[in-house]
Amino acid sequence: MELKVIVKRGESGYYVARIPALKGCWSQGRTAQEAVDNIREAAALWLEVEQEKRSRQVGGKSEVFEVQI
Numbered sequence: 550m551e552l553k554v555i556v557k558r559g560e561s562g563y564y565v566a567r568i569p570a571l572k573g574c575w576s577q578g579r580t581a582q583e584a585v586d587n588i589r590e591a592a593a594l595w596l597e598v599e600q601e602k603r604s605r606q607v608g609g610k611s612e613v614f615e616v617q618i
Contacts, residue, residue: 554588556581571595
């Protein structure tokens with residue numbers, strides 16, 4: 550899965566990374582690369598939580614498939 554990541558230097562000097570497609574998914578790092586590495590892990594956890602939420606809403610375990618369009 551490919552997602553766009555926006556990295557911006559914050560007022561504290563740390564770099565803040567966010568993924569607009571994943572509402573509320575952001576991370577930070579001392580360097581831009583560290584922020585990107587951290588957002589990768591944050592995105593994986595974000596997707597896992599969303600899958601669990603949707604499973605509860607549907608009433609059973611769901612599976613995730615990747616497709617190329």
